[in-house]
Amino acid sequence: MYQLLKQIIKTGIKTEAAPLPDESMRVGTQRLQQEILRVFGGALNIRHVDAGSCNGCELEIHAVNNAYYNIEGLGIKFVASPRHADLLLVTGPVSRHLATALKRTYDATPEPKLVVAIGDCGCTGGIFSPDGGGESYASCGKVANVIPVDVAVSGCPPTPTAILQGILTAISAPQKTGDKTG
Amino acid sequence: MGCAEFIQSGAEGLHPSYTKHITMPITHPNLRLSKLPSAIPAWSGEIASDDLQPVCQNVQDGGGRLVALWGSDARFPLPNPLPQAGEGANESLRESQVDGFVLHVVLVNEAGLICLSVPLPADQPNYPDISRIFPAANRMQRAAYDLLGIYAHEGHDHRKWLRHAAWHGGSFPLRKDFDAVQSRTDEPDSYPFVQVEGQGVHEIAVGPVHAGIIEPGHFRFSVVGEKTLRLEERFGYKHKGIEKRFETMSVQQGAKLAGRVSGDSTVAYAWAYAMAAESIAAVTPPDRSLWLRALFLERERIANHLGDLGYLGNDVALSFGFAQFWILKEQVLRNNAKLFGHRYLMDKVIPGGVTVDLAESGKQVLLEECAMLEREASVLRGIYDEHAGVQDRFIGAGRIEPKLAAQLGLCGLAGRASAQSWDARVQFPCAPYDKLDVQMATYRNGDVAARVIVRFDELFESLRLQREIMVHLVHGDDLAIPLEKLPAHGFGVGMVEGWRGEVLVATHTDAQGNLTRVHPHDPSWQNWPVLEHAVIGNIVPDFPLINKSFNLSYSGQDL
Numbered sequence: 001m002y003q004l005l006k007q008i009i010k011t012g013i014k015t016e017a018a019p020l021p022d023e024s025m026r027v028g029t030q031r032l033q034q035e036i037l038r039v040f041g042g043a044l045n046i047r048h049v050d051a052g053s054c055n056g057c058e059l060e061i062h063a064v065n066n067a068y069y070n071i072e073g074l075g076i077k078f079v080a081s082p083r084h085a086d087l088l089l090v091t092g093p094v095s096r097h098l099a100t101a102l103k104r105t106y107d108a109t110p111e112p113k114l115v116v117a118i119g120d121c122g123c124t125g126g127i128f129s130p131d132g133g134g135e136s137y138a139s140c141g142k143v144a145n146v147i148p149v150d151v152a153v154s155g156c157p158p159t160p161t162a163i164l165q166g167i168l169t170a171i172s173a174p175q176k177t178g179d180k181t182g
Numbered sequence: 183m184g185c186a187e188f189i190q191s192g193a194e195g196l197h198p199s200y201t202k203h204i205t206m207p208i209t210h211p212n213l214r215l216s217k218l219p220s221a222i223p224a225w226s227g228e229i230a231s232d233d234l235q236p237v238c239q240n241v242q243d244g245g246g247r248l249v250a251l252w253g254s255d256a257r258f259p260l261p262n263p264l265p266q267a268g269e270g271a272n273e274s275l276r277e278s279q280v281d282g283f284v285l286h287v288v289l290v291n292e293a294g295l296i297c298l299s300v301p302l303p304a305d306q307p308n309y310p311d312i313s314r315i316f317p318a319a320n321r322m323q324r325a326a327y328d329l330l331g332i333y334a335h336e337g338h339d340h341r342k343w344l345r346h347a348a349w350h351g352g353s354f355p356l357r358k359d360f361d362a363v364q365s366r367t368d369e370p371d372s373y374p375f376v377q378v379e380g381q382g383v384h385e386i387a388v389g390p391v392h393a394g395i396i397e398p399g400h401f402r403f404s405v406v407g408e409k410t411l412r413l414e415e416r417f418g419y420k421h422k423g424i425e426k427r428f429e430t431m432s433v434q435q436g437a438k439l440a441g442r443v444s445g446d447s448t449v450a451y452a453w454a455y456a457m458a459a460e461s462i463a464a465v466t467p468p469d470r471s472l473w474l475r476a477l478f479l480e481r482e483r484i485a486n487h488l489g490d491l492g493y494l495g496n497d498v499a500l501s502f503g504f505a506q507f508w509i510l511k512e513q514v515l516r517n518n519a520k521l522f523g524h525r526y527l528m529d530k531v532i533p534g535g536v537t538v539d540l541a542e543s544g545k546q547v548l549l550e551e552c553a554m555l556e557r558e559a560s561v562l563r564g565i566y567d568e569h570a571g572v573q574d575r576f577i578g579a580g581r582i583e584p585k586l587a588a589q590l591g592l593c594g595l596a597g598r599a600s601a602q603s604w605d606a607r608v609q610f611p612c613a614p615y616d617k618l619d620v621q622m623a624t625y626r627n628g629d630v631a632a633r634v635i636v637r638f639d640e641l642f643e644s645l646r647l648q649r650e651i652m653v654h655l656v657h658g659d660d661l662a663i664p665l666e667k668l669p670a671h672g673f674g675v676g677m678v679e680g681w682r683g684e685v686l687v688a689t690h691t692d693a694q695g696n697l698t699r700v701h702p703h704d705p706s707w708q709n710w711p712v713l714e715h716a717v718i719g720n721i722v723p724d725f726p727l728i729n730k731s732f733n734l735s736y737s738g739q740d741l
Binding site for chain 1 (some may be wrong): 362366423512526735739
């Protein structure tokens, strides 16, 4: 126990400042009222859904939980059920075999809800999809082909900072009153 | 530089390790093996389907294992050629040797890889089941049927494996005349799980969407109270058509895809893919690039082992372990980004070499990182070892006895924790491992504790290797030999000991030298079925811990 406590004290605090929201990640019209977003901003529950990724994005979603990015320190945590979630964090491409499970997870998430698509594959279908179409015999392509998406974070995989930024963008009110639709 | 030129220069410059191992790995009257010009010892040969079982039995009797099994379509003319299949596609098939399908089986024994090809007639593509000899073949054979329609007769399990309901049972995506639109279905999926009956037995169905940040798959537990009687896995949820994608890619594009079969093993896959391509082209990458590949592979092992050790602590309620190990892992990833431009080193290994160099100043960063990791991980190992609560959960959980591990073909890290002393870096040390003298970590206990110990040992060994590599890292300007196009009708194989286990990539080219079939094989194929045994008799709440101690890839086996 002495060693353990000594190690904790020696390690100190590693957490870095959180990034600011980035409007360029927003792909859907903001569907939630500012008031709700303000409440969300205080404590957000995330359900992660891997809809067919290579597991690279999952590595970085894990990293978001480490001491440097410390997502829980922002009042945001990952929960075990869509019924407890405010936001779905979805990695893709959406395989056809998971499309039903993803839709059911979306339906099981209570309103008001947000969806953030993670990674190049979640944004476009990525390398697994034939050029242009985004779909194949096994893949539905991007997440937005299956459920509505609010914010899309590109990268292969996106860095933990980008993922955090995407989440913070989703729960913040749009900076400009642009009419951007996805 | 043109294709013919570098084949020639490559053949002259073959690495000495190519010419070692001249003894034949097995002898059988109907099997003539020829040596492949690969960085690891590998032979290939054709046999009739009647001889498949005796040859497999021969290898198994000698202590060998099954590494991979897949099929390819070599029919000509196609029964119903697709209109979009151009002249080139037909031409390539016309020149092929076989008219029908081919079953490919890769076995390994102490001499090296034995790549068998078994021609199957187009109208009745059946072959004798080998899952009685190698139980790990069961799911691979079922997947080969789902994707190509080649059938293991005499087998005892013919349920679908990778196919759910995205395409019709009678259509096969890896056939060259597969019609993606016509074969689409929207039927609900059904799968006949094995039922366990008896007083008080009930089922717990988990997944495909799990409760943590995990890949999707389905686990069906049959339990009495908290005790697990049986676990049955159902995968294929992540099937996204990787093998079909390879068919339309250039050799360079294929390298990117290979690096995304299982993202956590991107270096291992990219290297195995490159090794297969280099084997076909008979080229040897520049020395410096081989040392850099080994550096990347060991850094991938370090990062993954650190992450797993953290989560294993977390899964026994020691969140301190997660916090500490993930601080260490993050520093490794940040150094990767700083020195090599990517946190997971994706796309840094390409056919012909590597895309990034290590500057002298970078060496200093890595040496400091090594010292820091050795110091910190030693302290943490001490804390894990001394922590009664942690050891109480680790010891005895999810045990696989060495005998069962050998029967089922458990491989890689989990295999070594159950006394299966296989490590491709040790048995088949391709350059630069031939100069590194890797110390293999093996234990006999086969429980979670043993898999933790193997991770610690391998972590420290990889740190030692990283120092060694930096001492040996030869100077050289060339990081890669350009490999634009592969020779026609080629077959090449590459195998790399990734952090999880042996990653194999096999590549076939057509008459134009295009990729006609690429099969990436993850060690998870072998190890997932063993997890079903590991949990028997354990309580359900220990499943996440046992599962994490194997940490297998879903994407790697779902393809």
